[in-house]
Amino acid sequence: MAEKILMKGNEAIGEAAIVAGCRHYFGYPITPQTELTEYMARRMPQLEGVFLQAESEIAAINMVYGAAGAGARVMTSSSSPGISLKQEGISYIAGAELPCVIVNIMRGGPGLGSIQPAQGDYFQATKGGGHGDYRLLVLAPNSVQELVDLTILSFDLADTYRTPVMLLGDGALGQMMEPVKFAAEKTGYIAKPWAATGLRGRQTPNIINSLHLQPEKLEEHNIHLQKKFAQIAGREVRYEELYTEDAEIILVAYGITSRIARSAMEKARAEGIKAGMFRPVTLWPFPAAPLARLAAKAQTFLTVELSAGQMVEDVRLAVNGAKPVHFYGRTGGMMPSPKSIYNEIVKIVNGKGGK
Template sequence: MAKILMKGNEAIGEGAVRAGCRYFFGYPITPQSELPHYLAKRMPQVGGVYLQAESEVATINMVYGAAGAGARVMTSSSGPGISLMQEGISYVVGAELPCVIVNMMRGGPGLGNIAPAQSDYFQATRGGGHGDYRMIVLAPASVQEIIDLMQDAFDLADRYRNPVMLAGDGVLGQMMEPVELGEEKEVRIPPRPWAATGRTGGEKHLINSLYIVPEDLEKHNIRLAAKFAAMEKEEQRWEDYLAADAELVLVAFGTAARVCKAVVDRCRREGKAVGLIRPLTLWPFPVKAFQPLLATAAHFLTVEMSMGQMVEDVRLATRECRPVYFYGRCGGMLPVAGDVYAAVQKILAGGEAK
């Protein structure tokens, strides 16, 4: 099958269209602006709606409305824009509305800069808004994987009636790679009997996250918690790259994982037992991937484009039975294979990575 060259941000847009998304509300912010720019042209071609909102706050509330009416809908932003959406995201989860939210991460905190980072990990995996809630968070590492995961993102959102986040970074958004799109097929969107589409008789559908009576809100939260527990049990995803017999296991996602694969390949050529676990879901974190490794792995090293936010989850996943080291760059700086390799060498020689 023929391949075409696509930029990561554009691939997100095309993947969404092919997944049946017909509504996009967004606001430009670097490094994801090519995505709304692409969909401004693409949505009208498929009978869809593109609207640039006046702010990110307005954007997420437009998503709430479209999702509540039964549409397949998406928004996207980066860092500060996702921060502005947090109240609305909590509302969307509370109202149990399926949608997809894309965050192409940039350097922070504050305005930071427009360079790539992974420092929104806590925001994505812990729920940046108020209340008890969770979202499935998918983390692609290539432009092809972006295309493939967009269909999964919308399907998972429908399955659990919950927003799903796709967490990339500025490198993935800006880079160009060859991708296979396949044939564009008609997408059958599951029925939405709960949607508020206008009452013409029969039962009333109310889209709401407000429960004034404490006992009612408690019941709602308990039911949501059961749904989140099902997500945690069923949706853990990861790639195991030569980790089964590794003495030292690298843990990285997105762009950082691409760097780590090169390090693993070099180490294997030199006879060093080094492997990689790449989380495909940042939440639920793939705890199941780590338990079999404890029989052989003596060390774990997380490599991140942040100050080490995923370290906490790796420590929990390994039950703190093994030392977990960290190597990272932040503020828009990228880890370099040679530096990661040096950290690996230091650990294998009995030292610490950093």
């Protein structure tokens, strides 16, 4: 697919996964990501792949565990409450060091909430929603093209580090349509000599497991995992900066919110306010060091989220008290307008904004 084509975000994720070599998908329908499940139901049989609508989200994530353990490139997707149901399985997969891609198209919460866009799953994604000491590599696209590009990247990162990777989108990105371009289908995948595929010339079979009954062994495994997470944190930080060179106030936003915040920032600059923007692309590892460097020259920060305030905690940790960090958020599926964010910028610049 060399030319750009118009695609809905959810369907673009599915095609991107196919380009990345995914031939196994296990899921369960939930709005606003159901189009992704429908797309994979149609495309997998055409490619002699495996599509299975599981009886539940819990079943789906454990099917992912099995396929990943056998060395397949495998994906599942859901939306907020469905991801909550998958958390035990995600912890198992992280503990067993299995590569897979998990897509969360976030909706309003808590509870069943609504089917509207939200970003209230940031804590769940970045702090480990399941039990134990583990991390997910979390990527946050802000366009349909980035949904494509970061889906493909997610499969590569998962295989490179033998870890689950989460693509964290939202209902707006999943439902919107934009022109996208797909690269040629990938070839030359990373070898997986650890996969449980029978003996195949080996003296002993590979065993996939996350259970370590001896405390010494479990601690040894945890130390190994933490070293891997530190390696990821040192290598895989991704972010975007706009007009931060002379910015006195820097907006921090991710995903769909970053596009709205960018419009507000551009309006502010047109009105003579030195505003800039910082967009984390990896939510974990969070780009704390680049933000800390910006705190040395900017006067203040404004974090904008579709939540009651979650990423703002990581922004404040990164800034470490060097400069004020303000917050503006909408919840319940409500989206801020560029004007409302611009008004917050003006309040802060005039000394009337809250923290």
